[in-house]
Amino acid sequence: MGRPPCCDKVGIKKGPWTPEEDIVLVSYIQEHGPGNWRSVPTNTGLLRCSKSCRLRWTNYLRPGIKRGNFTPHEEGMIIHLQALLGNKWAAIASYLPQRTDNDIKNYWNTHLKKKIKKFQSALDPKMATSSDSSAYQFVSKSFSDRKTASFDINTSSTTATDHHASNASLNLNHSCSTSASYASSTENISRLLEGWMRSSPKAEKFHQSNNTLEIFGTVGMSKGNTAPKSEQEGGQFGSNEEFESILSFDNMSNIAWDKSSCDSDHLHHRQKENLVHERKERSENEPPLSFIENWLLGENGGQVEEMMELPQIF
DNA sequence: AATCATAACAACCGCAAAGAT
């Protein structure tokens, strides 16, 4: 006999939360702060298990959460980070302000995985069948192999692969569905907490520990890695070779990993440690991923937007 | 208009790590 589920008690409600339940939960957290979830159902009268309450708060009711409509920038971040970290959704979420791990995970599973698969198919049907190739490896290999493709997800037209084409472009114009109508009501509930988040020391502490860092304006290419000049000329690669030089393993392996490259004052300590830890784990078995790491950890503030637009494969 | 298929995403489950006692 296995372990009984946490919510199998008689009278424990499951399924979608109602606005009324949300209000009860938010009101309670507004007063007591998040945490001690075990006592929440008891103290609020909610017929929910503690886990459900925590999840509802974390994924929906918590202030500052952005729902739906992932920007191309965010898509790029997710793809890069997934390639770098794997399915560490919590770690990935820590780099995306206002997004929850659940949201990112769902978006990856329902959107990005398909897009990448489609892109893989367009470039190399054989690679597309290989389930263990990460997006990063795939992209790297593709460009190392000097294969190019034009791919427009928006029109669902995949023009495979003119091997003589000079430019690679993949316009993943996201086609996110509109947010559920109920989402807007949770936004309203979240707004109720804004004043509380500003005024309560307890809430402030919570906010700092949970809210992700606004890294977009603070990281970019490290000093050692010069951004392509075409970036300054409008955010496009001038040639396939230039693009390839950014993405190929050969080039990346020339960039030595150095913990000191993490030393941006702007980067959250935990994020640094996460990446350092991940890096150590991978370093023995895999080629360096220094490019992406430097891109994530570097100091060229304000260039990230441009960087994300440069490799338009994503 | 009805039915079926697919997409999107909210929520649950079980495991593991961290923290408390």
Added chain:
DNA sequence: TATCTTTGCGGTTGTTATGAT
């Protein structure tokens, strides 16, 4: 140190909405 409790995480499922036939 050992045990118990709490929390966090990732995989998976269930429900609803939307589109196609």
